[in-house]
Structure formats: C-alpha cells, structure tokens
Amino acid sequence: MMPLKTLTLAPPPPSPPPPGLILFPCLNLPNKTLKFHQVLVFILTFTAYAAFHASRKPPSIVKSVLTSTTLTNGTTASNSDKGSFHFTRNPLQNDTGWAPFNGPHGPHRLGELDLSFLLAYSIGMYFSGHIGDTIDLRIFLTVGMLGSGIFVIIFGFGYFLDLHSFGFFVTIQIVCGLFQSVGWPCVVAVVGNWFGNARRGLIMGVWNSHTSVGNIMGSLIASSVLGIGWGWSFMLPGIFIVIMAFFIYLFLVVNPENVGFDLLGKEVEMSGEGVALVDSENNETEDVESSIAIGFFEAWRLPDVASFAFCLFFSKLVAYTFLYWLPFYIRHTAVANVQLSDKTAGNLSTVFDIGGVFGGILAGFISDVIGARAVTSVIFLFLSIPALTLYRIYGSVSMFTNIALMFASGLLVNGPYSLITTAVATDLGTKALIKGNSRALATVTAIIDGTGSVGAALGPLLVGYISTIGWNSVFAMLIISISFAVLLLINVVINDVKGKLNDGKWLWCRIFTR
Template identity: 25%
Template sequence: MSDIQEQPVPRRVRRAQTISLALLMVSGIVNYLDRGTLSIASPAIRGSLGLSLVQMGVLLSAFSWSYALCQLPVGGLVDRIGPRRLLGAGLIIWSIAQTAGGLVGTFGAFIAARIVLGIGEAPQFPSAARVVANWFPLRARGTPTGIFNAASPLGTALAPLCLSVVIASFGWRTAFIATGALGLVVAVVWLAVYRDPQALRLTDDERRYLEAGDTPVVRRRLSVAEWRQLFSHGETWGMLLGFFGSVYLNWVYLTWLPGYLTLERHMSLVRTGFAASVPFLCGFLGALMAGWFSDVITKRSRSPVASRRNAVVITMLGMVAFTIPVPLVQSNVVALACISVVIFLANAASACSWALATAVAPSDRVASLGAIQNFGGFLGGALAPIVTGYIAQVSSFVPALLTAAGVAFAGAIAYLALVRKPIPEQDGTEASTALPA
C-alpha cells in the first residue's frame, strides 16, 4: 500500500497513462454515440419504416445480443493478443456497421447492421480494463477505471444534444453516416498512437511501479482450460449475475428514455433531446467520482475486493430506490431528477464493477473476467429493451420500470452473496489447450 504512495510515477509511465486514458475516453464517447443514435432517432425510424413498439424493442436489443455473446471470446483474445490490435480492429468494424445503419431500407437489414455493430464494439471495455491493468498498479486502478467508464454516460449525454439537431435538420440517416465516419478517424489515431507496455523496453523503476501490490503477469499463451476455470469460482457467477441486474436497469433508460419522455410524458423531439441529456451528464460525474472514491477506500482497506464490491452493492441499491418513484410521480421535473440520480448511480456502479474485476481476476486474466462480467451485463442489456417495449405496449411504462428495479435489486444481492475474495493466480490447470492465434 505504501509502495504506491511513496514511489513517484515514472515520467514515461505517466505519459503513457495520460495518452491511454485520453484515447479510451475518445473511443468510448464515439462508442456510445453510435449505440445511442438508434435510441435518439427511434421516433423518426418508427415512422420511416413503420415499426411497432415491440419491433422497435427488438431493433434496440439486436446490438446487445451480439455484443453480449462476443464478450466471452473477446476477453480471452484481449489477454492473448493485446488491446491495441483488437480495439483497433473493433473500431473499424463498428464504424462501418454504424455507417451501414444509415443506408438500410428494411427492418431485417437494420437488425443485421446492429448485430455487426455489437460485434465490433465488443472489445472496447475489456480492452480498456486490460489497458488499466497494464499501465496502473493494483491499488490505483479505480480512478482510471472511472475515467474510461465516464465515456459511456458522456457519449450518451452528447448523443441527444448533438444528434437531435442533426436528425431534425438532415434526417436520421445522416446521423448514422456522420458518427460512423467519426469512428474511422478515431481508429486511425488509436492504431497510430497507443502502444502496449510489452512493446516497450521498461526500466526496472517503471516495472517496479507497475507491479506494486500485484502479482507480475507472466506473458504466455492463455489456455482455454485456464479461461474456463474462471467459471468454477462463485466470484465469477456473482459478477456475471450482478452486472446483469445493473446493466438491465441502466439499459432501460439508455434505450427507452427518449421514447419514454415522448410517449409517456409528451415532450417534443428537440425538448426530449435536451431533457434526456441531463441524466447522462450526471452519469458522467458518477463514473468519475466513483472511480476516485473507490481508490480512496481501497487504499485504506485490507481487502480491495470487499471495498470495491461494497461500493457496487450500495450504488445498485440506490438505483433501485430512485427508480421506484419515476413512473409514479406526475411532475416531469421530479421524474427527471430521480432518473438523473439513478443514472449517476448506475455509472458509478459500472465503474466500480470494472474496478472490481481488476481486483478479483488473476493478473493474466483481467480482460477475461471483465468480459465475462460484461457478458452477463449485456444479456440484461439485450433483454431490457424487448421486455420494456412489450410491457409498455400491453400495459404501460409503470410496471416496466418497476420490473427493472426488481431485476437490479436481485443483481445487488448476487454481488453481495457471491463475490468475496480474489480468484487464485494458479487454479491447477495446465496450459494445454491454447487459444488459436
């Protein structure tokens, strides 16, 4: 604990940390601008393609199914080949898919574009977790994790502010094409600038700083047996199930908030754009503050796992408490205030969950465990828009939001009951079945 506090950050490491986080922030913002374009444009798309609420829910969820399923292999691939190449390839794929979304003419083609978007975006957060594990020592990873997580609410907040005007002025197709082109620019910058530490010749001082409080990572081929062994630990299942509940509730707002404000609270498109941005700006602050606070309590705690887990549980219970009034109050201002608190806490919970992955995982499987947790989360994210759209169509948004609160509560209990200690570095498995190159 004192090693990190007393040892200054080597100059080259500090520079790499700054560049890495800046690039992760930019790519994360573009990532969520691309995801959010469909949500912002949903009223225009429904009118253009003649879609029902249930069909819109299916379209909103198509991204999440492929994104969730790709989390399982992509975490191991990030640990195997490094975040530079995998995130660079992902940026190119998802930007092409986003551009294609502005060119489609049918419901089926739109679903296909969203599925490819999910495949391309899958490496973003496992790569970010690996970058943080590579460039920051164990007890100083909360703040950078909060920073890269803050890109998601910031991108979501910018989406309605920027894209509502574009959609109203030039049409929804232009919004997809413009954000896709932006992603291709970011891909070029990422590949040109970012370097994994393995590509550099670290000095002894730089290596000692990065390995303070952690087990040095042995750079070798990750085996399928070692990856599969993660599922034999209750901690893995607690994180998978817990993140399911957290992301489910968050994605109800992420995908349906503009539609909810338009359909249930009768706001105009432009007014909805500004109103929908406020909660996600709060989420941006939540991610930043949670990462910093997580580091503070972890440095004072005997157990990085318990301290980061408790932060996740507390924030998730707050999400539940403030979601319950949202569909029940008459005032739009009060409802938006409650939603803002929920999204603040949701992004705080997400930042703490990714920081928890770096504390629980063996040092050579950080991206793998983070991706498994994210897989569980985006199963929830895939179900949320479909279930919410169905319940809203047959009943209203009231039971839809209360159902989401119940799912998040169950997730908090899963974290509390199952995530208790770090997964051992060696599980007794042999590195015999290597992942393919």
C-alpha cells in the first residue's frame, strides 16, 4: 500500500506581493515595518467595505421618490419620453413617483426589490466564503467590487433611460447582490490574517465601523444629488466603489508572509482559554493541514457557530430593516408636526448609523474587558427593545428626542450585529481545531453572515407589506425578532458565565471568593 506521505500535497507557495508593492519597492521590507502594513491593510479593508455599504444605501434613500407621496385617481409617472436618454429632467415628476413603484402596491414592490438583492447576497455569501478560502482574496475582492460598482451604475441608468420594467430592476439587484456577497468574507479573512487575538473585540469594533461609515457616506452622497434626479444617487456610489477596487488590486496584501513577515495566523492558537503560542515549524503535516480549506458542513459543526449564525439572522433582520426603510419611515412620519423632505429624511437617518459606529466600538471594548462576546451581545440586544419602543412612541415629539432616541437605537441594534460579524466570527473561525488558519476563516465568516443575510432579506420584505397596516406593527415585528435573537444565545451565555465563574476570571468573582 502506498505510504500516506506520498499522497500528501505540498502547501501552495505564498502569493506574490500586489502590483503596487512591486511598483513601489519602498513599501516592502526592510523599508516598512509590520505595523505599517497592518495599518495599510486596516485602511484598505475599512475603505473597501465602506464603499460596499455606500453603494447599498441608494435604494433606501430613493424609496420616497420612487413611491407616490400623493396618489390621486391612480396617477402614475409619465412614460412619454420612454426610450430617450436624459441627464437633466424633473426629478420628482410632480410627486407622482416612478412606475412601477408608485401605485398602491408600491411599498410591496420595493420590499420585493430589497428581497431580490438580499436573497442573492445571502446565497452568494455561502459560496463566496468557500471560494475565498481557495483562491487569491485580493483578486476575488477586486472582482466583487468592480461588479458591484458596475451594476449599481446600471441601476441608476434606469432613470436616465426612463425605464419602468420591474424585471429590469430586479435582475440588476440580483446580480449586484451576488457581487456584493464577495466583500465580507474576503475583508474579514484578510484582517484575521494580520491581527491576532489581543484586543480583537476593540480592534474589530473600530474596524467594523466601516459599515456605519459607509451607510453615512452613501446616505449623504445619495441625498445630496437626489434633487437633480434619483439616478445620480446610484451613479456616484457606484463610481466610488469602482475606484476603490483599483486601490485594492494594487496595494492589498492578503497575508503577512506575502511581504516577508511570519504568518500571524500560525503564531497564535486562539481558544476560549486565551492565547497560546504555536510553533509554526513543528512539522510539515501542520503546514499541509493549514493549507486545506475546511468543509462547509464541518464549519457548521464548530462550537457555537450555529447559535451565533441564527442569532445574527434576527439581529441582521432588524439592522437591515433600518438600513433600507428608515429614510422612508422618517419621510412619512411627522417630527414635531413637520413633514420632512426626502433629502432631510435621508440626512437625518445617518444618526442611526452614527450611533452604530459607537455601538460597535463599545460592544467590542466591553467584550474584551469581560471576555464574553455572547454576554455582551445579549445585553445590547435586551436594551435595544426599550430603545426601539421609546423611539416609536416619542421620536415624533421633537427633533431632539428623535435624534437622541435614534442614536440610542442605532448604538444598541448595531453593537451586537457588529460584534457577531467581526470579533465573534473571527474567534470561531480561528479555534484550536483549525489552528488559526484563515483558509477556514472565510468559510465560518460566510456561514455566520450568510445566515444573517437571509434574515436581512426577510426583514425589508416584511416591512414592505406590514407598513401598509401600520408602523406599530413594524416595530412589534422588530421587537419580536430581537427577542428571538436573545433566546438563541441563552445557552452560550450560560456556558460563558459558568466558565468565568469556575475560572474566577471576573472581578466580582475574585471579590466573593476571597
């Protein structure tokens, strides 16, 4: 029988440095330190995913323009110029909206449009994660960004070409969702390669603010040009992500070893007990095992992956409901008896994302201090229930209460969402079972965020139908979803608390055991 060793494939050689580092040798060793490259990777991945989120924001900003604010006698948008190309036209079309979204079933169709994007995104996420573990992440991420930008721009051309086919918009959203699904597994895997476990919650919390920063950028850019035509609200974010794709292709270094540093993922072995040093040169077998991508179903069986994945299903359902419908809600809900304009509603909705920036950082910091990601997530989720209730009841009283309660809601809703998609996913993807290997990290990340994205697809769709009944029903649905998210983490929380109590790691444990 042939010896097993002869059947073992050698690990693939490190990828060459990106073209930008070849063109500029001064960016390589010994001219630049590890810290420089970590900062460069941090900035590039941060900006890249901010661009992804900025390009997702236009649909929520233009919702109020696409639907008819005042429908009379079934009036619809004029099709008289169909087939001609315009860069200047009356953007609001006398407030009659844009067919096919301006009829009595307009909100339903907008929800279905969101569903087409998010369902494609969630399905693509599962495949993207596994593909990302097998090919060059820099190339894969570049393709995802270019495709996303191109199809966001094509969606905007629907305005300039005066297109009113629902099938056209749905098709564009489906393809765009598939390209967008490439982004998250790639950037998380790259960051996981470059940063160890120390202060991971805080680092990931700061880094994951790219989600909210991207939402803010997308909202402000899309709102600023809404007055000259909703097509421009898609064109500019699309151009931005295309430009960023070239920077990623030129300068993103996927692994430290690609530029001469030791592979950080092999230097530390992550576990619930802390950080243990691992000899990266123990034997060839470890190198070979670390080069093999983990199987999809094997990744599902890793401890706590399923619990956090299904928790994120409900948590992301809530977060993406606000992402896609908050400007519409603000536009159609008077604040201090004043009906806000489309542009003002879009700008005001950024307060939720500003709260999300602080929420992600705070959740990451707290989880590092107490050493329990699940406990932190449950605390934030539980507190978000009264925050959303108060926002619904008192958000319309005055602009101050609206901003304050929206900020608090964003902080508490996005905090656990940010924590689970970054620090938790990275922790689970770098357990001792897989020895910190990023070739499993993208798969685990994709499973968690992909499952969350199914919830993200469901939430906006449900709002499209439930909002026609009343916004109280929408908020009730959100609160029920958060309750399910909490319940799904109860067992993980209990295990975390028991572990901390047994180890006496928490301050109050040491006080009571003296």
